[in-house]
Amino acid sequence: ILPSPLLDLLGVFVLLHVITSINDIKQRIKTQKENHSTIGFVPTMGALHEGHLGLIRQARKENDTVVVSIFVNPLQFGKNEDFKHYPRTFDNDCKLISQEGVDIVFKPDASEMYPDEFCTSVILEHLEDKLCGKSRPGHFRGVAVVVLKLLNLIKPDIAYFGQKDFQQTVVIKRLVSDLHVDVTIKVLPTIRDQDGLALSSRNAYLSETEKKDAPCLYMALTKARAMVNTGIKNTEEIVQEMGKIVSQCKSGMIDYISVVDPETLESVPKVRSGDVALLAVRIGKTRLIDNVILMLLMALSWFRLC
Numbered sequence: 001i002l003p004s005p006l007l008d009l010l011g012v013f014v015l016l017h018v019i020t021s022i023n024d025i026k027q028r029i030k031t032q033k034e035n036h037s038t039i040g041f042v043p044t045m046g047a048l049h050e051g052h053l054g055l056i057r058q059a060r061k062e063n064d065t066v067v068v069s070i071f072v073n074p075l076q077f078g079k080n081e082d083f084k085h086y087p088r089t090f091d092n093d094c095k096l097i098s099q100e101g102v103d104i105v106f107k108p109d110a111s112e113m114y115p116d117e118f119c120t121s122v123i124l125e126h127l128e129d130k131l132c133g134k135s136r137p138g139h140f141r142g143v144a145v146v147v148l149k150l151l152n153l154i155k156p157d158i159a160y161f162g163q164k165d166f167q168q169t170v171v172i173k174r175l176v177s178d179l180h181v182d183v184t185i186k187v188l189p190t191i192r193d194q195d196g197l198a199l200s201s202r203n204a205y206l207s208e209t210e211k212k213d214a215p216c217l218y219m220a221l222t223k224a225r226a227m228v229n230t231g232i233k234n235t236e237e238i239v240q241e242m243g244k245i246v247s248q249c250k251s252g253m254i255d256y257i258s259v260v261d262p263e264t265l266e267s268v269p270k271v272r273s274g275d276v277a278l279l280a281v282r283i284g285k286t287r288l289i290d291n292v293i294l295m296l297l298m299a300l301s302w303f304r305l306c
């Protein structure tokens with residue numbers, strides 16, 4: 001008789017179909033397509049939390065087959081970033097995923113995704129060097145390459161992403177549109193802790209004191225929303241007030257605070273409905289990002305009327 005944790009694990013693996021090779025995932029997807037099964041896809045780097053699970057649940061509702069990828073993509077990490085230390089919790093991820101009725105987990109090795117001869121890059125001019133791209137050069141090229149590879153392999157009908165990584169969603173939508181990738185991209189709202197902190201695998205790095213400071217990102221975004229609600233549209237004023245809130249938290253170091261157009265990511269001088277307030281802040285050594293979509297009150301009342 002096997003000890004029950006091992007049985008649990010075996011059970012999980014049998015039900016889940018963990019696929020690690022490119023050939024196997026291609027074969028499996030081919031079979032699904034032959035069966036006219038619709039495919040929902042959730043790409044992740046693992047260390048799963050309720051934010052990821054929200055995407056998976058939506059995919060489960062809307063598709064016959066759900067594929068989740070778990071791949072900590074070396075290409076999107078800079079030299080001095082946290083690739084080595086990024087949380088890897090595969091056994092727990094499998095437990096969580098299996099409770100959501102996921103059909104396939106794709107978990108390739110880096111050598112499977114990027115063999116020695118690999119040399120292709122995907123450049124998104126005007127989008128990749130703004131906001132997070134300024135302090136993370138090459139990050140969005142890495143994201144674009146891996147997402148395009150995964151979309152080519154999984155061939156999903158719908159792929160699900162979180163609004164928390166707003167710039168990433170803009171890059172991916174642009175990529176899919178520019179290169180005519182046949183997939184629908186769905187972006188779901190950010191899932192937060194009770195104190196407003198956006199869930200993130202990187203929150204695991206925060207010390208107890210830093211955890212208390214971290215909600216300052218959402219507090220600043222809430223201030224931006226409140227200012228817009230009182231009719232303030234001047235983004236300089238809004239950014240300044242947001243900065244004051246973040247500066248009050250001891251361990252916080254602002255990387256950027258900006259209000260931008262949701263497609264071009266260009267800063268806007270005056271808020272229009274649909275513009276996005278974003279910020280990146282280092283809390284201690286941990287770089288956190290967050291954003292909210294701003295709506296002018298008139299547009300909000302119109303939405304409510306509809």
Ligand code: AMP
Pocket residue numbers: 043044045046050051052054055160161162163164165188189190191192198199200201
């Ligand atoms: P990651 O594993 O961090 O690469 O994230 C995988 C997907 O989950 C991305 O589309 C993220 O935007 C999304 N995601 C991460 N955190 C959250 C969150 N708090 N709420 C909603 N989606 C999230």
